[in-house]
Amino acid sequence: MVEHIAEMIIPQDDTPGARQAGVAEFIDFMVANRAPVSGSRDVRSTEDALEMGNEAQNRFILGLDWINTHCRAEFGRAFMDSTHEQQNSLLEELAYKTKFKPTTESGREFFQMMRDYTVVGYYTTKIGLESLGYPGLRTTWPKMPGCTHPDDPEHAHLREPTNPMIKTQQSTS
Amino acid sequence: MATKIYDVIVVGTGAGGGTAMKILCEAGLQVCAINSGPRTNPATDYRRHRQVYDLKYRGYGDPLRLKGKAHQEPYSVEESEYSEGRDLFEHDVAYSNAPGTDWYWKRCKGTGGKANFWGRSSARFGDIDFKAADLDGVGENWPVDYAEISPWFSKAERYMGVASTIQNRPSNPDGEYLPPMPWRCLDYIIQKGAEKIGVPYLPDRCAQLTIEHNGHLACHYCGNCSRGCDVGSFFSPTWFTIPEAEATKNLTLLTNALVRSILVDENGMAKGVAYVDRPTRKEVEVYAKVVVLAASCVETAHIMLNSKSRHWPTGIANSSGQLGHNLSDHLYGNPGYGYLPQLLGQPATPDNIADSTVTWMPRWQNLKNPREEKFIRGYSIYMGGGCGEFPGHYGQIEGFGSKYKKEIKRYYPTPVGALIQAPALPSPNNYIDIDPEKKDIFGIPQLRFHYEWGPNELLMWEHSKQVMIDLFNAMGGEMWGADAEPNRAGTSLHEVGVCKMGNDPKTSVTNKWAQAHDVQNLYICDASIFPTITDKTTTMPIVAFAMRTCDHMLDNFKQGVHKRA
Numbered sequence: 001m002v003e004h005i006a007e008m009i010i011p012q013d014d015t016p017g018a019r020q021a022g023v024a025e026f027i028d029f030m031v032a033n034r035a036p037v038s039g040s041r042d043v044r045s046t047e048d049a050l051e052m053g054n055e056a057q058n059r060f061i062l063g064l065d066w067i068n069t070h071c072r073a074e075f076g077r078a079f080m081d082s083t084h085e086q087q088n089s090l091l092e093e094l095a096y097k098t099k100f101k102p103t104t105e106s107g108r109e110f111f112q113m114m115r116d117y118t119v120v121g122y123y124t125t126k127i128g129l130e131s132l133g134y135p136g137l138r139t140t141w142p143k144m145p146g147c148t149h150p151d152d153p154e155h156a157h158l159r160e161p162t163n164p165m166i167k168t169q170q171s172t173s
Numbered sequence: 174m175a176t177k178i179y180d181v182i183v184v185g186t187g188a189g190g191g192t193a194m195k196i197l198c199e200a201g202l203q204v205c206a207i208n209s210g211p212r213t214n215p216a217t218d219y220r221r222h223r224q225v226y227d228l229k230y231r232g233y234g235d236p237l238r239l240k241g242k243a244h245q246e247p248y249s250v251e252e253s254e255y256s257e258g259r260d261l262f263e264h265d266v267a268y269s270n271a272p273g274t275d276w277y278w279k280r281c282k283g284t285g286g287k288a289n290f291w292g293r294s295s296a297r298f299g300d301i302d303f304k305a306a307d308l309d310g311v312g313e314n315w316p317v318d319y320a321e322i323s324p325w326f327s328k329a330e331r332y333m334g335v336a337s338t339i340q341n342r343p344s345n346p347d348g349e350y351l352p353p354m355p356w357r358c359l360d361y362i363i364q365k366g367a368e369k370i371g372v373p374y375l376p377d378r379c380a381q382l383t384i385e386h387n388g389h390l391a392c393h394y395c396g397n398c399s400r401g402c403d404v405g406s407f408f409s410p411t412w413f414t415i416p417e418a419e420a421t422k423n424l425t426l427l428t429n430a431l432v433r434s435i436l437v438d439e440n441g442m443a444k445g446v447a448y449v450d451r452p453t454r455k456e457v458e459v460y461a462k463v464v465v466l467a468a469s470c471v472e473t474a475h476i477m478l479n480s481k482s483r484h485w486p487t488g489i490a491n492s493s494g495q496l497g498h499n500l501s502d503h504l505y506g507n508p509g510y511g512y513l514p515q516l517l518g519q520p521a522t523p524d525n526i527a528d529s530t531v532t533w534m535p536r537w538q539n540l541k542n543p544r545e546e547k548f549i550r551g552y553s554i555y556m557g558g559g560c561g562e563f564p565g566h567y568g569q570i571e572g573f574g575s576k577y578k579k580e581i582k583r584y585y586p587t588p589v590g591a592l593i594q595a596p597a598l599p600s601p602n603n604y605i606d607i608d609p610e611k612k613d614i615f616g617i618p619q620l621r622f623h624y625e626w627g628p629n630e631l632l633m634w635e636h637s638k639q640v641m642i643d644l645f646n647a648m649g650g651e652m653w654g655a656d657a658e659p660n661r662a663g664t665s666l667h668e669v670g671v672c673k674m675g676n677d678p679k680t681s682v683t684n685k686w687a688q689a690h691d692v693q694n695l696y697i698c699d700a701s702i703f704p705t706i707t708d709k710t711t712t713m714p715i716v717a718f719a720m721r722t723c724d725h726m727l728d729n730f731k732q733g734v735h736k737r738a
Contacts, residue, residue, distance in 0.1 A: 011574060033230075037233055043247050044247075045245040052236075096571055125226050135526060135560060141393065143394070144355050146356055147356055147358040150356075150361065153364065154648075155358055155513075160519070
């Protein structure tokens, strides 16, 4: 289920998705070792870290339960047995402010946390960094290349490359 | 067996101590350098081109890594999972904060200290700093002026290698520079915006080798410099001063030796130091004709405060009562961050491969008239951003799925943020003393901090937030937010003042050569001697002042003020 939701958050498209990047294994490892990747608590000691890690672990497990309970109530089955449309509409309710409902607060907290783990888990892999074109993967540069448009210092005339995928998504949603 | 007596003991091997060791050894003196932690080894302790996916916790670190340690605060700028399992950072020695104080004391105990991992900004102080009291009537001038220090800045720059340009700014004397770093797209955009609101945006003085320098390789831009440089392409004791001192064969380097106090002779002069050998926890004494303290600002004062004797009931060389006082730090914080829509969807650019302050906004306030603003003196800002090691902007974007993933990539080149570097004015409320009750695990009385931000630096903080709003407007950026509060005191690692230099022995700890007024064979080679903090960083000036202090000390050896062992 963690692997499935992670892949919904960062799917395979023109670059690999969360599954291929092993995000679920990372999340399992971090949650099991009580290592949070987000949180507002100020960590000053091992005790703080443990408290925060325990809290993250509990919230994560309860969150997965919340998703299943919610799906059973709404769709009559657990999350993984719900249709793709049902899964998608639930996550949209948790992800987009305009679709928030007063009854889904715990679910939204879980989604936030799940998304944090997924994004961290994905963009700290070689696959994820390659999908961004992270330049630091190359470890020797003869010099720092710098800006290639010094004739347009304000960069007012750069053209944003068109992105057909975004348009398709918008027209179908 | 006769007890060995060295010419000089140098306590600490960082920016100042390393420089002192090198100069004194090269002059033919027998030097014993004492370092509180182990030897730093770039081959095992630094990042060495590893990526975040090579780390078990992907940089977040094992939450249990500090279990059982006396000092358990989390990773600082310099410390990271890359050095986990090594013993370079101080987690065994605890310190205290007085009620209301929240000082974050970050210590690197490996040889070379924090200067192995420093930020490399290297501006000169000017008379606007040395003679600030003449301009605004607050506090005292430094006992030196720019004309006197300028040749030493040149020496330090020539030795370290600093990349920048000639800028002719009243607050920032120009120096001797290597070619500057090229600007990134975001720098051009910010510069244009800054120009519209009358704020300078210029290449920083960056101690990073843009070309080969004195036999040190030019930077190969692997990034993540603050995790240690694998080839020594920026100044650090590990790659510069320590090997040069060792090459003379005049150096004895003791490691894992935590100095607790300075020993005095029957006249109250320094005759050596007492240290705790960490592995055995035994106390050991070493003797020398001259003692140099360069243990990092507050630790130097800690050792002196703990050096009590019949002659020095409140700590060695403290007849002025100023030891531990005048503690000042840079107020750090992010006064505004957001993104540059101009760069949306552009291909990733190598913006962080120099991992440095490529540019900065050097102090522009109170230049024409020292009382132009609501605050006195002034601050600087470093801006950064672009394509980094992690898309930290992901939280600003709503949603999930392929569209979300593409938006993360679309925004990847666009984020920009700021770091204010605002000098705190000395205040009677800000000082260090010895905790009357607590001792660390080695039995050494703990250092205690008393510190709060004062109104002047908080006015600068508020001012900088408005500047960022204006800047984002002027450069066509969109703001996401700003830090609600400045960072914890201590964050900048630039603290100064606790052994301040001055001409009057009644109001200062050392003379203008950083030689203790009361104890003429005790010198200090770190930032504790700086009477005030400026809008500039401290490392290059520490090196310059250490060079000058050692030159003076060598003169004193020549003239018989100090006798060789």
